[in-house]
Amino acid sequence: MARKLQNLRNIGIIAHIDAGKTTVTERMLFLSGSKHRVGKVDSGTTTTDDDAEEQDRGITIYAACVTFDWKDVHINLLDTPGHVDFTAEVERSLRVLDGAVVVFSSREGVEAQSETVWRQADRYKVPRIAFINKLDREGADFRRVLGEMKDRLNASPVPIQMPVGLGPSHVDDPFRGIVDLIKMRYSTFEDEGKKINEGPIPEELLDDAQLAREEMLESLYTLSDEMTELTLSDEEIPNELIRKVLRQGTLERIIQPVVCGSALHGIGVQGVLDSVKHYLPSPLDRPPVVGTNPKKDKISEQRSPDPKEPFSALVFKILPAKTGDLYWVRIYSGELKSNSRIYCSGQDKKENVAQLWQINASKKDRDGQLETIGTGEIVGLIGPRFAVTGDTLCDQKTPILLEKIEFPETVIEMAIEPDSTAERDKLSGVLELLKRQDPTFKAQENKDTGQTLISGMGELHLEVIKNRLLRDFNLKVKVHKPRVSYRETVSKSVEVTGECHRLVSGQQMFAKVKIRMEPDSKSEAGVAIRSLLPIDAMPPEMVQIVKDEIKARGEGGGAIGSFPLSKMKVTLLDAETTEESTSMAFSIATGEAFEAALIKAEPIMLEPVMKLTVTTPEDYYGEFVGDLAQRRAQIVSTDTRASFTSIVANAPLAELLNYSNVMRSLSQGRAGSSMEPLGYQEAPNEVRDQFMM
Numbered sequence: 001m002a003r004k005l006q007n008l009r010n011i012g013i014i015a016h017i018d019a020g021k022t023t024v025t026e027r028m029l030f031l032s033g034s035k036h037r038v039g040k041v042d043s044g045t046t047t048t049d050d051d052a053e054e055q056d057r058g059i060t061i062y063a064a065c066v067t068f069d070w071k072d073v074h075i076n077l078l079d080t081p082g083h084v085d086f087t088a089e090v091e092r093s094l095r096v097l098d099g100a101v102v103v104f105s106s107r108e109g110v111e112a113q114s115e116t117v118w119r120q121a122d123r124y125k126v127p128r129i130a131f132i133n134k135l136d137r138e139g140a141d142f143r144r145v146l147g148e149m150k151d152r153l154n155a156s157p158v159p160i161q162m163p164v165g166l167g168p169s170h171v172d173d174p175f176r177g178i179v180d181l182i183k184m185r186y187s188t189f190e191d192e193g194k195k196i197n198e199g200p201i202p203e204e205l206l207d208d209a210q211l212a213r214e215e216m217l218e219s220l221y222t223l224s225d226e227m228t229e230l231t232l233s234d235e236e237i238p239n240e241l242i243r244k245v246l247r248q249g250t251l252e253r254i255i256q257p258v259v260c261g262s263a264l265h266g267i268g269v270q271g272v273l274d275s276v277k278h279y280l281p282s283p284l285d286r287p288p289v290v291g292t293n294p295k296k297d298k299i300s301e302q303r304s305p306d307p308k309e310p311f312s313a314l315v316f317k318i319l320p321a322k323t324g325d326l327y328w329v330r331i332y333s334g335e336l337k338s339n340s341r342i343y344c345s346g347q348d349k350k351e352n353v354a355q356l357w358q359i360n361a362s363k364k365d366r367d368g369q370l371e372t373i374g375t376g377e378i379v380g381l382i383g384p385r386f387a388v389t390g391d392t393l394c395d396q397k398t399p400i401l402l403e404k405i406e407f408p409e410t411v412i413e414m415a416i417e418p419d420s421t422a423e424r425d426k427l428s429g430v431l432e433l434l435k436r437q438d439p440t441f442k443a444q445e446n447k448d449t450g451q452t453l454i455s456g457m458g459e460l461h462l463e464v465i466k467n468r469l470l471r472d473f474n475l476k477v478k479v480h481k482p483r484v485s486y487r488e489t490v491s492k493s494v495e496v497t498g499e500c501h502r503l504v505s506g507q508q509m510f511a512k513v514k515i516r517m518e519p520d521s522k523s524e525a526g527v528a529i530r531s532l533l534p535i536d537a538m539p540p541e542m543v544q545i546v547k548d549e550i551k552a553r554g555e556g557g558g559a560i561g562s563f564p565l566s567k568m569k570v571t572l573l574d575a576e577t578t579e580e581s582t583s584m585a586f587s588i589a590t591g592e593a594f595e596a597a598l599i600k601a602e603p604i605m606l607e608p609v610m611k612l613t614v615t616t617p618e619d620y621y622g623e624f625v626g627d628l629a630q631r632r633a634q635i636v637s638t639d640t641r642a643s644f645t646s647i648v649a650n651a652p653l654a655e656l657l658n659y660s661n662v663m664r665s666l667s668q669g670r671a672g673s674s675m676e677p678l679g680y681q682e683a684p685n686e687v688r689d690q691f692m693m
Helices: 021-031 052-057 084-096 112-123 142-153 203-223 225-232 239-251 269-279 421-437 459-472 540-555 583-600 618-630 659-667 685-689
Strands: 008-015 064-070 073-079 099-105 128-133 157-159 161-164 177-180 185-190 195-199 256-260 289-293 299-303 312-319 326-333 340-344 349-353 355-360 363-370 378-382 392-394 412-418 442-445 452-456 477-479 487-490 494-504 507-519 527-531 568-576 603-617 634-641 644-652 672-682
Touching: 008 021, 008 084, 008 112, 008 269, 021 064, 021 073, 021 099, 021 128, 021 269, 052 459, 064 269, 064 355, 073 269, 084 112, 084 312, 084 459, 084 672, 099 112, 099 269, 112 142, 112 672, 128 142, 128 269, 142 157, 142 256, 157 203, 161 203, 161 256, 177 203, 203 225, 203 239, 225 239, 239 256, 239 269, 256 269, 312 421, 326 355, 412 421, 412 459, 421 442, 421 452, 421 459, 452 459, 459 477, 487 507, 494 583, 507 583, 527 540, 540 568, 540 583, 568 583, 603 618, 603 659, 603 685, 618 634, 618 644, 618 659, 659 672
Parallel strands: 008 073, 008 099, 099 128, 128 256, 157 256, 527 568
Antiparallel strands: 064 073, 161 177, 177 185, 185 195, 289 299, 312 326, 312 392, 326 378, 340 349, 340 392, 355 363, 355 378, 412 452, 412 477, 442 452, 487 603, 494 507, 507 568, 603 644, 603 672, 634 644
8 A cells, every 4th residue: 555655644643631632633533534423532432532441531541543534645643642641652652753733722721741742742853733722612812822832832833823702602702713814714614613614804803814914924934035025025925835934844843833723613623634734744754764783783774765765664552462462663664565574673583464454543444454555654563473662673684773762760659469379370461461562561570479569650550550450351459559669879979899708619719899889860760880990900701790790789779678779870990800700709799899889878769759730720729839838849830820820849759649639629629730750859858767678
């Protein structure tokens, strides 16, 4: 199945939770003719939220892919979650997408997760357009959202539409239509958006529309000398030139075209689809992907979006299934056929591709089995066995290894205990399946207690995992309360020498190792290890023995509560060898030095800190400020929007467990909140004392 690359769009819908992403997706499917009825989030009938947990909660948890045609372009669209606990779904989606539609609620504006997904899009250099949604809601403010985009996101929004009216029908000037600032036409909408009544701009709106158009054009003059010259000579600027400049600025990520509407009522979604067609990139507009050759000392390689180039693709999601895991891949170059053999460069394994499938939501499209798939496409594969999320699939004769997808560290964990040996074996298999599906989910069994510790990105993440274990897999397990994932580090730099003088089985062993242990803010996870030994100081294999022992000791945990070590570095400074030096001797000497240094460097405990954003009616502002003070929170900022106040605070995760229930109690269910990991900070003595061994 080969398409014209210039007519292909791989896009994502990204936003804060409840901004309307899934509703926008539903409207796109409806307006494109892919669906004959619009699904509702509240009733659990949307195409992309097809998981039982998503339907129960009314939120998106898993990224889902849908494909449809709009006019002469084919669109592969990924609907992504808006809750911070599932931000990894956004991360891996943006890694493979060419463009994005960022949805903002016109009432809430730029929210916490809006900032997170915007930073993620920046990191992957994804061009984007913006859709300001919910203009029919009480408190809607189009201009305020534009200002927040500039101030909080450092964005350069360029409105190409102007809303007519704001708010619901009972206000004096309700939202009722849209002015297209390029064509200078006024549109109203009927029949859930399928019928558009387009005509001239009413006289009472003409001055505002002219002013808004001038503001749009002024944003584009610096991008086009031709536009500037036409303006200076007082000539009319053709619409085709305006769109050309908008596209150029969008592809270069200098500007973000902004459209508006109400997805719930089908108003303005056509403008989003047209903007996807006109301004977001095709695979041809994106630079070649860059990687290394795993067979030739990691020499740099690149692949252009060309079907004649060697095949290359990236696995960005895996859906485990008893009938065969479905691997979601983005094809960057070449073509792929069913019943073919490819190479997984990340695992150094050959893989079979038995079947190719068009993806529909989180499933295979029943009528979508394919024989061939071309460059630029997003497709599902059945057949691979060894590849994991982030692995590269490529041609065996011309291998390439693309950059993997980096995921954040987990911050919260929960213990589960199987009821029987049979349940333990079943649990082990289920957890492996879940880990293949979700790279941010971790599970490790404690052989001594029989408990299994599972860890994730937040309370909701673990709650969803727990429900799947109990409901979807019918496991009989005891589930304990979530607990925080603490870390340990050291507070000062020390140098320690470890020695081994032992007689083992009649053989004298000797080794001496000197190390420096110190704090290192750059090393977020684990222990950074380096060697300052001269090349001829000791055999390379012995140096590796020392490094392996340091790594093993670092993974063993710290001295306070055996929590994982982080933000620290160990440097091998000196070593002494004789004929009696063995690998065991160096392991013993290194272990002795590490443990002694760990105590001498005065270990400290670190606790995860969250950025908490609370949006509450003004009447409850005081209650929230007082409650946050009791939770060791530092209030960073407050911002009043209409009758609501937004409070941004940094607070320890341990103080925010079950916060959603507390928030509802404080505000009679009228407040909302979101959290995202901010990092780790030193825990106070009262927290540390609870874990002293």
